Amino acid sequence: MRMSVIGCGYLGAVHAAAMASIGHDVVGIDVDEHKVAVLAHGTAPFFEPRLEELLRDGLTSGRLRFSSDMADARGSDVHFLAVGTPQVAGGHAADLRFVDAALESLLPHLRRGDVVAGKSTVPVGTAERLAARVDETGATLVWNPEFLREGWAVHDTLTPDRLVVGVPDGAGGAGAATLLRKAYASAVATGTPFLVTDLATAELVKxxxxxxxxxxxxxxxxxxxxxxxxxxxxxxxxxxxxxxxxxxxxxxxxxxxxxxxxxxxxxxxxxxxxxxxxxxxxxxxxxxxxAINLRRRDRAVQMVVDALGGLVFGRRVAVLGAAFKPFSDDIRDSPALDVAVRLRGLGADVVVTDPAALANAEAAHPQLGYAAERDDALRDADAVVIVTEWDEYRRDLTPEHAGSLVAGRVIIDGRNCLDADLWRAAGWSYHGMGRR
Incomplete structure (x- = not known):
């Protein structure tokens, strides 16, 4: 099946590469020419396990290509709309400008019978509004929300736990659902539930x-x-x-x-x-x-202050983690960096380390200290804070090894991912969040 994927950010790039890997002919389209060039060379513009392997395989096979020209979407049977919906500046609502702009650019290239499948996370009611524009071309708009976990996005695309397709009433909707079922035939064949709903329900699911x-x-x-x-x-x-x-x-x-x-x-x-x-x-x-979620960050900072006797000014604090979660280089609203910035504001000498997200963190927060290697961050630290539970912190770091580097033997376990008894037995002042 011929497909276009409009928007080659995190969602779109993964979706395009995954669809090509199961045999579809896919073109990924994005207005960012630099991003398109990077992807066209088989390089992922962000860290995601297995993505570069899929990109290279798709490009080599000829089933995958990237373009900045929307006209290259013409001739596709299904067009996946995968652009971002960030929070509006100064408010909480979703910013739909990019979705609207992408659809307007796509409309002149749609044929009667084409299917536009929205994957972006949008407020309920958006699909009904966009469908009116798509209907004018003779194409059909459906909503096919994504349920990806960063770090597992390739796996979740190829082997989803469910597929939801919201369709309009009438024959066009039924035909679009059949086309999407064919697009995801490999997953459906292995037992993935395929749920057909109305447009509003599909939007609400995500x-x-x-x-x-x-x-x-x-x-x-x-x-x-x-x-x-x-x-x-x-x-x-x-x-x-x-x-x-x-x-x-x-x-x-x-x-x-x-x-x-x-x-x-x-x-x-x-x-x-x-x-x-x-x-x-x-x-x-x-x-x-x-509010509870944000309050936990306050609590983590206070735990560091308390563990250091109320004085953090000039004290060296190693923050293990910059990405918001392991197996990702995404630093958006990262609890790790939030804690690091707050400690820096209290006068601490903060050193951040992360296996994948260091470059992104340093670009966003140049005022912090950084160490490419975990042990360099730990060396001479008065306190250690684990905020992103990478395996090399959660599983591979031993109290004995850390003790040879850390001056203060104080550890704040921001993810409750360590064996508290083991660290305390080794002479550490261990502090978990809500743990004895």
Whole structure:
């Protein structure tokens, strides 16, 4: 099948490469000529496991190419709309300018019978508005939300846990759903559920999913606050809760909370749209979810201050992590960098390290200190803060090795990912978030 992917950022580049890897003829289109040139050479403009392998294979096979000319989308059977929807400056709503601009550029190149499949995360009601423009060309607009996890995006595209396609009423919608089922035939053949809904439901699925995940994370972090005050251990509490099949253990990892370019902005945009619809009270709890999440960063900074006896000015603090999560170089709304910047503001000598995100972090926050190697960041530190749970921090760093480098033997476990007993037995002042 011939496909175009409009927008070659994180979502679009992964989708284009993955679709080419399963046999489709794909052209990725982006207005950023530099990004197009980088992708056309088989280089990923961001860190994502397996992506460069797929890019190179697709380019070599001839099934994948990239362009900055929207006219190259002409002739595709399905056009995936995968541009970003950031938060508007000074507000919480989603900024739809890029979605609107991309669609307007695509419209002259659509044929009767083409399908435009929106993948961007948009407020409910957006698809209905855009569909009116697409209908004028004889093409059909559907909404096909993505559910990618950064660091697992290739896996999630090739082997999704579900496929949702929102379609308009009528024969056009039914035909579009059939075309999308063919596009994802390899996943459907292995048992991936394929759900056909109306447009509004498909838009709501992504926002609702992120709202639920954010709520679950903030719930356990709220319990961490109570556990800390009561002398309980939130990690054991989460284990006990997780055995209840109605709750489950996933996303009950307490600590410093979530960040990145999706969950924070998406729950705010979800709330903003609910308020526009006159139903803001229905999701009022999401404001508290957001507040709890940000409060965890405050708590992490205070834990460093307390562990250092109330004085951080001039003290060396190693911050392990810059990306908002492991297996990514994404620093958008990164809890790690937020904590680092706040400690720097208190006068600490902060040194940040990260296996993948260091260049992005240094460009965004040049006032911080950086070390390419973990051990260089640890050397002579008065305190260590783990904020991004890369394996080389969570699993590979031993108390004995760290003790040979760290002056203060103070560690703040911002992800509750270490064996507290092991570190304390080795003579460290270990501090978890809500842990005994």
């Amino acid at each position: 926002g609702a999913a992120n709202a639920f995940l954010a709520t679950k994370i903030s719930f356990i972090n709220a319990m961490a606050e109570i556990a800390e005050a009561a002398g309980a251990d939130v990690a054991l509490l989460a284990d006990a809760l997780g055995y209840d099949t109605r709750i489950g253990r996933r996303y009950l990892g307490s600590g410093i909370g979530f960040g990145g370019g999706c969950l924070p902005k998406d729950i705010r945009a979800f709330t903003a749209r609910a308020e526009e619809l006159g139903r803001g009270e229905a999701v009022g709890f999401l404001r508290e979810v957001d």
